[in-house]
Amino acid sequence: MNRIFNNPDFIVEDAVRGYLKAHPDILAATDNPRVLRRPAAPQKDKVGIVTGGGSGHEPAFLGYVGNGMLDAVAIGEIFSSPSAKAFHDAFIAADGGRGVACLYGNYAGDNMNVKLAAKQAAKHGLTVKTVVANDDVPSASKDDRSKRRGVAGEILMWKVGGARAEEGADLDEVIASAQKAIDATRSIGIGLSACTIPAVGKPNFHIEDGHMEVGIGHHGEPGVAVMPVKPAREMADLMLDHILPDLPFEKDDDVAILVSGLGATPVMELYVLYDRLAEVIEARGMKTRHLFIGNYFTSLEMQGVTLTMMRLDSELDRLLAAPAHSIGLTRV
């Protein structure tokens, strides 16, 4: 394991300090070292947008704090939910008096900690409503959608929720838009190599050389199939075969596409994949109105890629197009 850290038990602390030094215009500290906020947060009379999750997915989650995006973020250990206290303090950091929308991913730890934190907040009269992202198609069957994990689709959900809050919408409206966003979003990942948490020191799962794992999760959760690595075109087709029928995405749909590397896949390969994705999406009569390609939601130094698609209506289209300024995503 050849990596860059000091004491591996404090890699998150060290990184957060680096982020704060690097981006004082975008990120501000709070009393809780595991909570960051926009410098302008809490913003009076705006619904606060909060998320949180384990570290190791950078730029998620803290990289999406910024104007038009998140107001505050709770930061966990690598691949581990932030504490209930961190979520709670993030709610407070984000609360401008109109309540807080906590838009997070469907993981056991996050569910429990958000639940506890929201209870705690309610005691002080702070209303927190939640939307749980469950865009990862292979993680459970369609009938069991509530069991599906949240993956890179969360970014689009934050963008939508953040823009809606910026428009002056109230908490229920923000929640409704964010829920609509994630309901219209589907993702799938392909894993090509494992990753190592520095404090653990060795990979916690394994992908045979020359093999790929279809449907892998953001922490290496097993997918639905392990098979020899396919050419990029077949990978693209396989991914689309999983997600297009699930929503379903159909002819004449306007869509947003997010192709994210898992950390160690060279960016040029994401474009090799996209070349085929674009071909099929166009051939199926869909129109790509928003496109993001890059390392948007990573898993340390895993190799692989996730594909996320959102079907747009005019509201989602408008909210995705709205200005935003964060480390991981900027729209002018």
Place this chain on the structure above:
Amino acid sequence: MNRIFNNPDFIVEDAVRGYLKAHPDILAATDNPRVLRRPAAPQKDKVGIVTGGGSGHEPAFLGYVGNGMLDAVAIGEIFSSPSAKAFHDAFIAADGGRGVACLYGNYAGDNMNVKLAAKQAAKHGLTVKTVVANDDVPSASKDDRSKRRGVAGEILMWKVGGARAEEGADLDEVIASAQKAIDATRSIGIGLSACTIPAVGKPNFHIEDGHMEVGIGHHGEPGVAVMPVKPAREMADLMLDHILPDLPFEKDDDVAILVSGLGATPVMELYVLYDRLAEVIEARGMKTRHLFIGNYFTSLEMQGVTLTMMRLDSELDRLLAAPAHSIGLTRV
């Protein structure tokens, strides 16, 4: 090798097609499939800015085509110089009638191909002047600066040259500013793991597990020392020890900092490193006026990091701050 490609011999072609589909607002095709340009290029009465280099360094080089940056780029095979013809066609794509500045890195192949291309261009009456980046401190001694490789400092050189051309400067002025930029820039890399060219199928160099290579080049060119991996703070100090005295960078200097991952190093680790870099740079009495952290100049899926520093005068400061819009670097 678990990677994403179709026929490995055509990975560059496939990726370029993907880039063109993904970014029609930023990149346009030319008659030469190995040359891309800004849609607005050639821009009448603006000095054209061109670079070129091997693929596998994305977002370099094509990712820096855009307003306020490069007008056209010549694209080589992975880790291999573009052909003379590609450089030549890039010159033509960029020429708005006031000549072309070719700002490229000091590699044997690039030197030869640019030389041939410029000769060819001169035959048609197109003036091409060049600046060769040589910011990589460990690649040769200070007395032998002309032998040093160009690495991530090229990005800052392009930014400066691109902004100067945008201001309406003539070719000699653009060349002078770009030369000043690279003369004020120093870089160093630390390699933590090797990378594999898909068509080759196995790593072309090796870094022992638990070791790091100080001064490694962007294609795995051997560095000046191999040693056990040090804590991030010591890595930072080692990097600064190499580059600060070389210029030298001194108290009260205004500086620009670029910390780039080599491809597979988790972004959070770049911030862990930056936490210490910022500490020392501040303690030495320097002021960081421009900062870039991320995967700006990669080497496929190599693990490791490069540090680039530029000492600013008011001109360089102004040109770095000027607006730019490219895939890899945007300033508003």
Place this chain on the structure above:
Amino acid sequence: MLSSISIKDSGGLVVELIDVIRENRAWLSKIDGAIGDGDHGINMSKGFTLAGGKLGEPIPPLPDALNILSETLIEDLGGSMGPLYGYLFSSMADELEGQEKLDGDVFGKMLHAALEGVQEIGSANVGDKTLLDTLSPASEAFDEAWRSGKGFAECLEVMSLAAEKGRDATIDMVAKVGRASRLGERSRGVLDAGATSCCLILQTLAKGIRQRMGA
């Protein structure tokens, strides 16, 4: 030999819990590594160590010490362990309220409360290959022994054995919740990490109480 211990003077039990978790950091992570993400020992040790720093001197009474441990886990640890063990220990502490002596009656209630707390927050079932599979049979065995008239010390001994059997029974289970559940059938054949740490915790409590009773 006594049949109960003073609640006020037994905060040291929590120190013993912290020590045993710290000592087993590597082992717990290794077990988690087989079908989870290999961080259970790291997580537990981090949370328990943090709590250790907050206990202060002199060690507070047992309910206070349990609550400090619980709050630290819930507030500072995060992950799944924060809320799950956090609730487990605060539920135990709740049963001590208004009591002076920790005897077999009270301890039996503590186990019940712990079980309910973990189930409430985690919504897992017995048989899902989690710490419930240690906690539930341990609690049942204790109840049965206590109801059959055995002494507190002996009941603790019975519970310790049941906890161990419960822990070992997770080897044959397929994980239904948590990260390991993604493995389906592949999760069979190894211990569950949480069941293992829970066994350590119950056995350390049993041993500590027995020692204090002079057993």
Place this chain on the structure above:
Amino acid sequence: MLSSISIKDSGGLVVELIDVIRENRAWLSKIDGAIGDGDHGINMSKGFTLAGGKLGEPIPPLPDALNILSETLIEDLGGSMGPLYGYLFSSMADELEGQEKLDGDVFGKMLHAALEGVQEIGSANVGDKTLLDTLSPASEAFDEAWRSGKGFAECLEVMSLAAEKGRDATIDMVAKVGRASRLGERSRGVLDAGATSCCLILQTLAKGIRQRMGA
């Protein structure tokens, strides 16, 4: 046995060059892998194959065929091989201008021109562990044999041997240019990839000319 060949009818020599490079793709890359980046065979094969597609039918005269190869390498290949071998072959073609027969005199001049072309563009020296270390001794050996009155066919034989010796001599050299130069002393002990491809090229030319002369 003839002592020259028809330049017009010998464009096929370039086809033979293309074939030999394609056949040795893997071997050349493997050699480059030891101290370079392992792509020499890939690069060469890509460039030569491209040129093959441009030769057309019937195969053009030798100078035209060499120029097509040269232009393809310079224009389409890039890297270092594009300009270096591009110049090598166009320099050779230049010497055929105005000639009808390729004899020992002309071939000697071709080797000189090739050497100068490569040196001009690449600014490397003999002894730097490059293709020059095949080309230079091969050219010298040919000159000496030709001056000493040996027949063209025999001179080609002498040159082939010298090319091989030159190639093998790179094993003991430390690379001074190109990627391998970064290795310093560590570059000693293995063949140079460019010297190896250059040897294949010279030997294939020699063999092809000799066959056409009926030797």
